[in-house]
Amino acid sequence: MxxxxxxxxxxxxxxxxxxxxxxxxxxxxxxxxxxxxxxxxxxxDVKRPTFVTDVPFAFAIESKQTPHEVALGLAASLLSVKSSSSKLRVRDDSYFDAAHGIHHVYLAQEVNGLNVYNGGLHAVVSDKGEVLSYSHNLYDGEIPPQxxxxxxxxxxxxxxxxxxxxxxxxxxxxxxxxxxxxxxxxxxxxxxxxxxxxxxxxxxxxxxxxxxxxxxxxxxxxxxxxxxxxxxxxxxxxxxxxxxxxxxxxxxxxxxxxxxxxxxxxxxxxxxxxxxxxxxxxxxAGTGIDEVLSAPVRKVKQWMSWNPAVEAAVAQAGSDADDESKAPSYKVFTWGTNDPSEAKRTYQPARHDPEVSPYGWHAHPSSRSPFTSSKDRNQVHDGNLTKYTDTRGNNVFVSWGGISNEDAFHPELPRPRGSVINGSRTFDYPYPWRKFDSNHTELPPREYALASQTQLWYTINEYHDMLFHYGFDGPSGNFEEYSKDGGKDGDAVIAFAQSKAGMNNADFSTPPDGRRGRMRMYTWDGHPERDGAFEEGIVIHEYTHGLSTRLTGGAADSSCLGWGESGGMGEGWGDIFATLARDRNNSDVAFSMGEWASGRPGGIRKFPYSRNITLSPETYETLNKPGYWAVHAAGEVWATIVLDVVAHAKEQYGFSKTLFPPATTASDEEKARFYLTEEEVASLPNGPKRKSKRPIPRHGNTLLAQLLVDGMKLQPCRPDFLSAREAIVKASQILTGGGDDYECLLRHAFAKRGLGLDAKVVGQTPWGFGVHTNGHKTPESCKGTRRRESA
Structure with a gap:
């Protein structure tokens, strides 16, 4: 009642x-x-956090306490007597970063038994009990009556x-x-x-x-x-x-x-x-699919069945009589090919990396299977494993047309089903796009829906595996149905190709760790219509929302990049990683975003990304201009600044044609091509004293990829440009030992676009705004290093 x-x-x-x-x-x-x-x-209307990278001596020395005890002691030192009755508890998303050998401890604050939404502390603690950095937003006022x-x-x-x-x-x-x-x-x-x-x-x-x-x-x-x-x-x-x-x-x-x-x-x-x-x-309005937008899955299924070729391809998939002795194979645009204008599709094997995907892309322990329908003929139980013959697996469940999470679990929704050919389950579906046809004849996306799903599956799995090696793993909150090394299970990404939620777009939803992320790729209404799943940069941009949201402020808090400069950087990181993946030859060309899918010359950003300040003129002060409060506009500014830092790093340290770090089982020669050797690390100014155990990428583009991921882990919840800059610099100090050319390169490169030490913002609110002033100052210790201008 x-x-x-x-x-x-x-x-x-x-x-x-x-x-x-x-x-x-x-x-x-x-x-x-x-x-x-x-x-x-x-x-x-929320209070902003404080971010400290220059830790007071009392907490910067070695301690025999546990990392949790160190963090609790640090928090207690920041609280006065009047708020001493508030309680602090260690959050369950605190974790040990094994590759670095450091601990991330998240404390939640409680008052009168109630959680304080934006109250708490994040301490980064070395294995020896030193506080390397911390951020906090602790309530230190009068406690209301209980x-x-x-x-x-x-x-x-x-x-x-x-x-x-x-x-x-x-x-x-x-x-x-x-x-x-x-x-x-x-x-x-x-x-x-x-x-x-x-x-x-x-x-x-x-x-x-x-x-x-x-x-x-x-x-x-x-x-x-x-x-x-x-x-x-x-x-x-x-x-x-x-x-x-x-x-x-x-x-x-x-x-x-x-x-x-x-x-x-x-x-x-x-x-x-x-x-x-x-x-x-x-x-x-005007899309012609209004009926589908609000329809349940049965109508999505019905809409797809309008194309007999798709239905036939699913129904006539090869039998499983042959043994699968080889890795699965997919006819796709290979990693690094941004869109169909750049190359043709080829057969690519599933990446075999036992450290990252120990059961392969298409399987996970049966205890984790969320698909229980007896009608599901595309899952096979093999001992303690559930194996899928379609585009489902441990990292992502790819399907077609869906809108809500529930749509992904409909047993009759058509997915690509691979055929076993010569021992390899092969996913080969027609995609009759002709890049030489400037006035392409109409090509309804539903006619190549299976090829679209296959491409989306391949790109997401590749990116998942790559990010794992940079530190986006189970303990830090990545997306996996089963996480072998810690973290919460049950959150493989749900991804929809040609989602009927809309057009001319894509989106990614990131709930806290243990709950599924959701990616929706849309079609775009050009002539002919184009499918966003075939533009790799869009897929990477969307998945990067999951990366940055899970790493910033801890995997249990999905609110840290919700608006203002924080939300803008969330957009910017997506463009940055998309551009890193697209740059395969250390090119000086300007890179666009969404150009192929939208059919818009120059893409969907105001300026292309280039270190040439004439082509790409945005600086820190650009945030003051009308319209730049919006997250995508602010994100362009952040991406422009950081990609210029990447360009400086490539000039200084060279370029790697692959972003994929070698597996732990790789030979010493392979590792030495990607990372500095132990002898090279020891020769750095503070290399022997560095706080990290992680190997140091030797090339500029891979080094910045590592520092960006590490910086996300260090930065406070709701960061702004200034605190994110400091997090990246601090990440470099932890990785390399600091006091070296790495740090000075970062300082000079950030200063070029106005994010130097004297950059400032006046009148900033919790959601952005304020008056930003460019700064070009660098530390005195960097005065003897060469400042690198644009080419």
Whole structure:
């Protein structure tokens, strides 16, 4: 009865919200990203973290304490007596980075038994008990009274001054009443809908939140530290929609949104981009697939079955009578080929790397199998392993057309099924694209849906294996159904080729570790239509959202790159790694993003990526220009700065034609081609004293790939450009010992584009903005090194 009453109350609130915020039936909206960012920019009000790389002596010396004890002692030293009653607990996503030999310890702060959303500490501790760096956002004020209504005085004061907002939300007039969770959830949806309605183009109004309410995770109470240091009591919700997953914190007194993060990477208003979030399910006008957009999987299956060739290819896949004695083979564009304009497809074997994928790409322990249908003829149980004959495995489940996670588990959804030929399961499907045909005849994407899925499968597995060797492994939160070396299981990526969620886009959703990431690749409406799964840079960009979100702030916290400069860098890292993969010959050409898929000369970014400052003029101060508050625009600036750093590193240390590090079983000669030898490391200024055990990549592009991954692990939750820069420099110090040419190269290269030591921002808010000033200063110790200008 209580649940019925709660739903009745919530339904009434939703009805009121819809009536109050309804738009005319023919009202046109802008892109969904506009609504998402309005929701964030008008409501996010959280305290920023402190990031320390120059650790005080007392904690920078060796200790006999455990890493957890060291971190707890550090946190205690930062808290005053008035907040001593708060509790600190070690989070379960703390981990030991075995390759480096260092510990990442994450502490959560609790007040009155409630978690503080943005309160805690991250300490990086050496095996000898030294604190190498730390970031914290600990609440150090008065503790509210422990009672049934543990509300701080500053929150009550804010509540008293916000009656206008309260009356608009039609919630409660009681000055001290704690809202029930149903009312708080209704308030969240009212505010989200009021912002979503009336802002957009290309989209018609009509999101249906009501159908999704049943899947909203239960509320819990939590505190949020506001930007002025007030401890605010809130209701916490996880609100999944078919497009987005929101983590929201609603003021328990007045129902205003205090903080919200979208676990799905956001898109750009008005132009094609690499994500298209919205608060709820929308129909996209003029695409001709509106029916499919809101349809269950049976209609996705039906839509695909319009193409008899696809159905026949699945039905007539070769038998498994032959033994599989060789690695699977795929007819694909090989790794490093950005799109069909650059090369032809060839047969590529599955990468055999026992350290990374011990059971191969197509298998995992049977105890982890999420597919239980007896109708599933494409999974085989072999001892303790479940093996798949289609595009499913330990790292990713690839299928076609889906919108929501549940679509991936439909037993009849057609997937590519390989045929065993000469001992190798072979995935070979037609893709009749003719790059020489400038006015290509129409080529409906559904006609090559199986080739698209095969390409997506290959690219994701290659990238998964590559990132593992740079440190994105099980303990740090990668995406695997079974993680042999730690971390949480059950989170292989769900990936949809030709997703019917929309067009001209792609997106990636990253929930906390142990919950599945989701990638949706869309088709693009050029002439002919093009399939984003065939542009490797887009796939890498999207998967990199998972990389950066899991590594920043710990794998259990998916809110650290939700908006502002943090969200911008999340976009920028995607472009950086896409460009690193595309550059196979140390080319000086300018690289675009999304050019092939969109059919737009120059791609979907404002400028191509080039170290030539005439072609690519963005600097740190560019963030002050109109429009650069948006995450993709800010991301372009970050990517431009970092790719210039990469160019400096390649000039200094050379170029590796492969980004793939050698396996641990590789010969010494293979390892020496990729990494510095022990003798070379010992010759570095502080090489013998370095804190890391990880080998040092010898070439500029692979070195920066390593430092970028390491920097993500070190940087604070919600970093800005300045703290991310310091994290990369600190990563270099840990890896190489510091005080050397590596560090000076980074300082000079960052300074070229205005991110020197004297770069600053004034008036910065938790979600960005402020006035940025270029700085070109480098450390005095680097004055004798050569500053490298653009070519």
């Amino acid at each position: 209580a649940k019925v009453a709660a739903w009745t109350a919530l339904s009434a609130i939703l009805a009121l919200a819809i009536a109050a915020n309804a738009a005319p039936a023919n009202h046109q909206h802008t892109s969904a990203s506009t609504s998402a960012h309005a929701l964030i920019d008008h409501n996010a 009672s049934t209504a543990p509300v701080a005085a500053c929150q009550k004061q804010h509540h008293s001054s916000s009656k206008a907002k309260r009356s608009q939300l039609v919630l409660s007039t009681n000055e001290s009443a704690i809202l029930c969770k149903e009312t708080a959830l209704g308030a969240f949806l009212i505010q989200a809908k009021s912002i979503a309605v009336g802002s957009g183009q290309q989209m018609q109004s009509g999101p249906s939140h009501e159908a999704l309410i049943a899947s909203i995770d239960s509320s819990s109470m939590a505190y949020v530290i506001s930007s002025n240091g007030c401890l605010v009591l809130t209701h916490r919700f996880e609100v999944p929609t078919q497009d987005n997953e929101y983590e929201g914190y609603v003021d328990a007194l007045d129902g205003t949104i205090r903080a919200v993060a979208d676990w799905t990477s956001p898109g750009t208003a008005g132009t094609p981009s690499l994500a298209r979030p919205d608060f709820g399910r929308v129909k996209i």
